[in-house]
Amino acid sequence: MKDLERIFTSYVFFAAIALLPHVTVLSAPLDVSNVVFTPGRTESELNFAWQTRKNAVAEARVQVALKSGKTGADFPEDSARTFTGKSTDFGDGLTSHKVTVSGLTSSTGYIYRLGAGQAGEWSDVYEFSTRDGETYGVLLIGDVQIGAKNIHDDAAGWRDTLEKALLKAPDTAFILSVGDQVQTSSSQDQYDGLLSLARLKNLPFVPTIGNHDDNKLYSYHFNVPNESPTSGKTDAGGNYYFTYGNSLFMVINSNSLNYGRHETFIRDAVRKHRDAGWRIVMMHHSIYGADTPRPATLDLRKNFGSIFDKYGIEVVLAGHDHIYIRTRFMRKNQVVRPLEEFSARSTPPAEIPAGAVIKPGGVLYITAATSSGSKYYDPASQFFDYLAERASPYVPMFSQINITNTSFEIISYRTDNMAVVDGFVMVKAAEEGGPGSTVVVLLAAIAVLGAAAAFIFTRRGYFLK
Numbered sequence: 298m299k300d301l302e303r304i305f306t307s308y309v310f311f312a313a314i315a316l317l318p319h320v321t322v323l324s325a326p327l328d329v330s331n332v333v334f335t336p337g338r339t340e341s342e343l344n345f346a347w348q349t350r351k352n353a354v355a356e357a358r359v360q361v362a363l364k365s366g367k368t369g370a371d372f373p374e375d376s377a378r379t380f381t382g383k384s385t386d387f388g389d390g391l392t393s394h395k396v397t398v399s400g401l402t403s404s405t406g407y408i409y410r411l412g413a414g415q416a417g418e419w420s421d422v423y424e425f426s427t428r429d430g431e432t433y434g435v436l437l438i439g440d441v442q443i444g445a446k447n448i449h450d451d452a453a454g455w456r457d458t459l460e461k462a463l464l465k466a467p468d469t470a471f472i473l474s475v476g477d478q479v480q481t482s483s484s485q486d487q488y489d490g491l492l493s494l495a496r497l498k499n500l501p502f503v504p505t506i507g508n509h510d511d512n513k514l515y516s517y518h519f520n521v522p523n524e525s526p527t528s529g530k531t532d533a534g535g536n537y538y539f540t541y542g543n544s545l546f547m548v549i550n551s552n553s554l555n556y557g558r559h560e561t562f563i564r565d566a567v568r569k570h571r572d573a574g575w576r577i578v579m580m581h582h583s584i585y586g587a588d589t590p591r592p593a594t595l596d597l598r599k600n601f602g603s604i605f606d607k608y609g610i611e612v613v614l615a616g617h618d619h620i621y622i623r624t625r626f627m628r629k630n631q632v633v634r635p636l637e638e639f640s641a642r643s644t645p646p647a648e649i650p651a652g653a654v655i656k657p658g659g660v661l662y663i664t665a666a667t668s669s670g671s672k673y674y675d676p677a678s679q680f681f682d683y684l685a686e687r688a689s690p691y692v693p694m695f696s697q698i699n700i701t702n703t704s705f706e707i708i709s710y711r712t713d714n715m716a717v718v719d720g721f722v723m724v725k726a727a728e729e730g731g732p733g734s735t736v737v738v739l740l741a742a743i744a745v746l747g748a749a750a751a752f753i754f755t756r757r758g759y760f761l762k
């Protein structure tokens with residue numbers, strides 16, 4: 298019997314040795330944290346950022362595949378595209394990774410995974426869906442400011458708001474955050490709270506540098522497109538812009554008071570995208586708010602206001618005040634009345650939503666309330682003339698913004714009972730003789746003159762040898 302046992306044990310031992318080369322060791326997925334991505338330069342790009350505790354021994358990688366191409370449990374590596382980027386060690390054993398993914402098509406589901414460190418190491422698989430830039434919705438969130446109360450409660454409030462917002466608007470193209478994402482600009486723990494939401498692995502997040510964010514640490518968490526090395530430049534970063542559909546989004550770092558450089562940035566972005574249907578600015582500091590303005594705010598109002606007027610900015614989204622407001626249309630610090638009807642030189646949009654206001658010239662300013670509930674402020678007793686709406690319900694809020702080529706709608710909610718606090722929609726006509734058509738007319742004129750000159754010179758034999 299003992300002999301039988303010995304033979305069996307030996308058999309098992311040698312069988313195990315023989316099988317060893319064929320055994321696949323199941324390694325744990327790469328541990329990644331603070332995954333967040335931002336729209337790229339256009340809607341066909343996305344800018345990814347994430348962190349690991351691996352040193353940057355190999356370049357950062359994102360592998361993207363069509364969601365429809367995943368049939369089994371494995372990531373469809375053969376049909377995937379791999380994009381590489383940059384890794385930066387930034388202290389406490391943490392490494393920041395940034396990669397731009399391009400060539401995305403609209404209204405498509407994708408899966409992706411993140412790589413860093415040793416080749417072949419990949420994170421878990423996540424997914425996102427692109428939207429259609431013709432007609433799309435975004436979410437506006439204000440001062441999440443993780444850590445203003447405490448990280449746990451503030452992150453829970455932020456998560457609750459985003460969940461409710463995405464129930465209301467499941468097809469959201471991206472999230473606009475108007476700054477003060479954290480309370481303490483040097484706190485990695487607060488960023489961990491901000492970016493701990495699993496939802497942020499599924500849709501783009503557009504950050505703005507607030508006064509509480511102005512630290513180099515900010516730049517290790519976000520990967521933004523077209524970032525200016527000079528305009529709006531502070532420790533956290535500079536101004537940046539992107540296009541989506543026919544809209545131009547310009548994100549201003551209002552911690553910088555170098556108005557000349559802000560103007561250069563806006564002028565260049567607007568010139569590069571003359572045909573943009575909506576020119577939208579995001580900045581943290583509200584220049585029209587519900588509180589009695591301080592001298593610094595009046596200074597911002599004067600300087601930024603004149604730049605926005607000059608370059609035809611249509612909407613400015615801000616935060617900082619923790620009180621929701623929507624202004625009337627403003628130009629030269631004066632209220633502009635909405636148009637009663639379209640002018641004889643303009644073409645009304647095919648469909649005009651019920652209750653829509655016809656947009657005159659002038660800028661619409663919107664200030665978002667806090668979306669986490671981390672901190673509230675009281676409005677002034679006075680309801681200023683420039684205000685169309687003001688709300689301070691002392692509960693977290695968010696807004697849903699729906700954009701088409703000709704209409705801009707904002708619906709703002711309080712999250713305790715999901716009541717609509719503000720609803721507003723404006724439409725605009727395609728102006729005949731607008732900037733785009735001016736260019737076409739000029740090019741046509743140059744072409745006609747060139748053809749006439751060529752005809753005359755040819756007749757006179759200038760081109761004949």
Ligand SMILES: [Fe+2]
Pocket residue numbers: 477507508509581616617618
């Ligand atoms: Fe602020």
